[in-house]
Amino acid sequence: xxxxxxxxxxxxxxxxxxxxxxxxxxxxxxxxxxxxxxxxxxxxxxxxxxxxxxxxxxxxxxxxxxxxxxxxxxxxxxxxxxxxxxxxxxxxxxxxxxxxxxxxxxxxxxxxxxxxxxxxxxxxxxxxxxxxxxxxxxxxxxxxxxxxxxxxxxxxxxxxxxxxxxxxxxxxxxxxxxxxxxxxxxxxxxxxxxxxxxxxxxxxxxxxxxxxxxxxxxxxxxxxxxxxxxxxxxxxxxxxxxxxxxxxxxxxxxxxxxxxxxxxxxxxxxxxxxxxxxxxxxxxxxxxxxxxxxxxxxxxxxxxxxxxxxxxxxxxxxxxxxxxxxxxxxxxxxxxxxxxxxxxxxxxxxxxxxxxxxxxxxxxxxxxxxxxxxxxxxxxxxxxxxxxxxxxxxxxxxxxxxxxxxxxxxxxxxxxxxxx
Amino acid sequence: xxxxxxxxxxxxxxxxxxxxxxxxxxxxxxxxxxxxxxxxxxxxxxxxxxxxxxxxxxxxxxxxxxxxxxxxxxxxxxxxxxxxxxxxxxxxxxxxxxxxxxxxxxxxxxxxxxxxxxxxxxxxxxxxxxxxxxxxxxx
Numbered sequence: 001x002x003x004x005x006x007x008x009x010x011x012x013x014x015x016x017x018x019x020x021x022x023x024x025x026x027x028x029x030x031x032x033x034x035x036x037x038x039x040x041x042x043x044x045x046x047x048x049x050x051x052x053x054x055x056x057x058x059x060x061x062x063x064x065x066x067x068x069x070x071x072x073x074x075x076x077x078x079x080x081x082x083x084x085x086x087x088x089x090x091x092x093x094x095x096x097x098x099x100x101x102x103x104x105x106x107x108x109x110x111x112x113x114x115x116x117x118x119x120x121x122x123x124x125x126x127x128x129x130x131x132x133x134x135x136x137x138x139x140x141x142x143x144x145x146x147x148x149x150x151x152x153x154x155x156x157x158x159x160x161x162x163x164x165x166x167x168x169x170x171x172x173x174x175x176x177x178x179x180x181x182x183x184x185x186x187x188x189x190x191x192x193x194x195x196x197x198x199x200x201x202x203x204x205x206x207x208x209x210x211x212x213x214x215x216x217x218x219x220x221x222x223x224x225x226x227x228x229x230x231x232x233x234x235x236x237x238x239x240x241x242x243x244x245x246x247x248x249x250x251x252x253x254x255x256x257x258x259x260x261x262x263x264x265x266x267x268x269x270x271x272x273x274x275x276x277x278x279x280x281x282x283x284x285x286x287x288x289x290x291x292x293x294x295x296x297x298x299x300x301x302x303x304x305x306x307x308x309x310x311x312x313x314x315x316x317x318x319x320x321x322x323x324x325x326x327x328x329x330x331x332x333x334x335x336x337x338x339x340x341x342x343x344x345x346x347x348x349x350x351x352x353x354x355x356x357x358x359x360x361x362x363x364x365x366x367x368x369x370x371x372x373x374x375x376x377x378x379x380x381x382x383x384x385x386x387x388x389x390x391x392x393x394x395x396x397x398x399x400x401x402x403x404x405x406x407x408x409x410x411x412x413x414x415x416x417x418x419x420x
Numbered sequence: 421x422x423x424x425x426x427x428x429x430x431x432x433x434x435x436x437x438x439x440x441x442x443x444x445x446x447x448x449x450x451x452x453x454x455x456x457x458x459x460x461x462x463x464x465x466x467x468x469x470x471x472x473x474x475x476x477x478x479x480x481x482x483x484x485x486x487x488x489x490x491x492x493x494x495x496x497x498x499x500x501x502x503x504x505x506x507x508x509x510x511x512x513x514x515x516x517x518x519x520x521x522x523x524x525x526x527x528x529x530x531x532x533x534x535x536x537x538x539x540x541x542x543x544x545x546x547x548x549x550x551x552x553x554x555x556x557x558x559x
Contacts, residue, residue: 092519092535125536126491129509129521168493172506189536196536200489206466208490292489292538306538310519317520319531325524333512333522384520385533387487387540387559392519 043274045145046243050251052263052376052393055183056086062183063377064314064393066251068267070188071142072098074110075150082106086185089267090312091249091403092293092390093189094196095233096141097125097132097154099178100161102185110137112162113152113231119213120162122222123154123233124169125196127312130176132156132187133165136211136227141236146243146269148236156181163220168209187312190247190267192293192416193406194238195229202226238405243270245408246415248277249311253398257365259374263397271402271410279402279411279419286402286419288354293416297389299346305389307348309401309418313392316362317384318346323364325383331367335381340366346389354417362395431499432543435479457550458482471497474558476550483544483558491532491539498530498543505530505543 048068055062066089073081084102103110112135113121121136134157141148156177165175179185189196201208203226211232212222238244251265270277287295289308297307300320315334326336335342341363349357365379378394395401404415413419453460461473469488473481486492495502508523508530520533532541542558549555 094536126534126539128519129512129532168495171493171495172502174506174509191535193537197489198537200468200537204467208467210490293535294538306534306540308535310535313519317533319522382520383522383524385522385531385541386555387485387531387542388520388533390519390533 044242046269046274047276048144048267048269050089050249050265050267052251052265053261054373054375056179056185059180059183063375064380065183065375066249066265066311066393066396067184068143068188070096072103072108072153073140073142074108075138075140077140080108082108084185088182088184088187088312089249090187090189090310091191091247091401092308092310092312093125093127093187094191094193094235095153095189096139096151096186096236097134097156097189097233098186099184100134100155100157101159102179103155104159108139110139110153110155112137112155115213115225115227117213119215120220121225121227121231122157122163122165122212122214123210124165124212125154125210127176127182127187130174130181131165131170132177132181133169133175134158134177135162135214136231136233143236143267144269146237146240148234148239151236151239152231152233154233156186160218162218163214163216163222164218166209166212166222166224188236189233189312190235190237190403191308192289192403192418194235195232196234197227197232198229201232202229235405237269238408240269243273243277244405245273245410246271246402246404249396249401249403251396251399254376254378256371256374257378258369259371259378260376261371261374263376271404271413273410279413284402284419285348285356285358286354286404286413286417287348287350287356287358288352289416289418290351294388295351295418296349297346298349299344299389302386305387307346307389307391309391309395309403309420311393311396313382313390315380315382315384315392316364316394317382317388317390317392319384319386320344323381326367329368333383334367335364335383336366336368337364338366340364340369341379350417354413360391431497432481432484432501433545433548434481434499457552465492472559474544476548480548482548482550483542485540485542485559487538487540489537489539491534491541494530494532494543501528501543501545504528 158177207224211227214220214222248268294306364381402419406416474483523530530543
């Protein structure tokens with residue numbers, strides 16, 4: 001399919017070149033134009049709208065969720081396709097996960113991956129306090145003009161069509177497979193890695209409790225197993241034919257300090273591959289990450305906390321027991337500083353070759369002052385764990401965030417890194 | 421200081437004599453370090469996960485911490501406290517969305533964070549913390 005499309009572009013370009021040549025010959029009668037190189041093919045559209053709003057109708061009221069619309073097709077099919085809206089942009093995970101009932105409602109039936117014993121490959125992934133569970137299936141996914149063909153994605157099995165999860169996955173109703181789980185029809189993981197697990201899931205003597213081989217049907221039994229890199233759930237950007245070395249998340253600052261109803265920005269594919277995605281030559285802070293995708297942050301007396309920039313987190317997540325937490329209302333569990341905005345700072349440091357350090361000033365707002373119904377909220381901070389520092393969605397407002405994929409090169413930089 | 425090695429460990433709030441379940445289920449090797457006020461049992465479990473269990477002189481597990489490429493089975497580690505943790509999660513506005521959660525109940529604190537390839541967290545029982553032990557020590 002893509003080969004044919006490519007052929008079409010080349011053919012069109014040749015025809016265009018031919019007509020230019022004719023015009024030339026007709027104009028001055030020389031043969032000079034015959035030695036001119038053919039014009040380059042037109043660049044692929046590499047930018048897609050990124051919208052912060054209240055979420056899909058089935059799960060409205062979302063805050064600080066950035067959404068894109070993508071096209072998903074059964075692999076190799078031109079007819080079994082659908083545009084899926086309200087897919088959550090997540091720079092803190094890798095790979096696409098779509099809600100099973102949403103695919104079914106759009107009449108897109110994907111083929112699941114099977115292992116060498118013909119068992120269905122399923123996956124359990126922990127996001128915060130919950131887990132996604134469901135089979136790995138193959139899809140052709142289009143974002144703007146970019147296509148990832150034969151892409152392994154996770155189908156979040158909200159209708160329990162396949163084998164149930166093992167007891168360690170989704171205990172006490174902690175599965176977040178449905179649209180309400182993420183306030184989204186899916187999760188688009190476009191962080192610093194190509195595969196969601198990587199080498200650790202390929203040949204471990206004791207397989208990680210992440211991928212499972214499951215016997216068929218809704219009563220199937222699952223056991224953890226290793227899965228080849230090419231079969232793992234994969235960041236679609238890494239599978240694009242071009243513009244596959246990273247992304248830019250570009251969001252404007254909010255208009256209203258107490259929250260905007262919606263916000264419009266862009267997700268741009270590729271780094272330094274087109275005129276619209278150049279890496280700035282000056283004043284760019286590049287933070288290399290370790291093999292887990294983390295740089296480090298020093299905050300509130302704690303040094304070297306694993307840190308990352310995460311559009312899938314609705315808040316800055318960190319632990320500071322000196323800040324009051326919201327006791328009631330819609331923001332229980334977030335910080336409600338008594339004097340707001342509360343100015344804070346943290347020092348980010350890169351790991352490895354790109355070991356820049358950067359002090360970031362930020363402010364925590366009291367969410368009880370936010371405009372009712374607003375979807376984009378600056379300065380929202382959560383009472384996160386004391387073991388990490390998460391630069392969630394508020395960090396993206398008014399910034400361009402550059403994310404380089406592992407082992408992919410853009411100019412003088414090699415992934416994995418975050419930059420701003 | 422490495423005192424001894426064995427397969428003894430416990431889940432939160434339980435006592436040492438009753439359980440070896442965690443290390444067995446986690447396929448772990450246990451190393452124990454004796455400190456002034458408490459012992460730390462470190463289980464190097466399968467899949468690169470490390471779980472530390474903090475045990476009082478009286479033999480009660482008062483805290484846990486973990487770090488690794490996959491999260492631990494909290495149902496196992498939290499034992500009788502898992503129900504309270506799950507209820508606390510359900511009360512959060514968007515429990516699945518937050519990358520990082522902190523459940524603070526009167527008798528139980530659970531902090532859980534991370535992403536694919538790197539999860540970490542800790543859980544502790546404030547009332548059972550030995551005198552002189554700081555929360556910052558629970559790593």
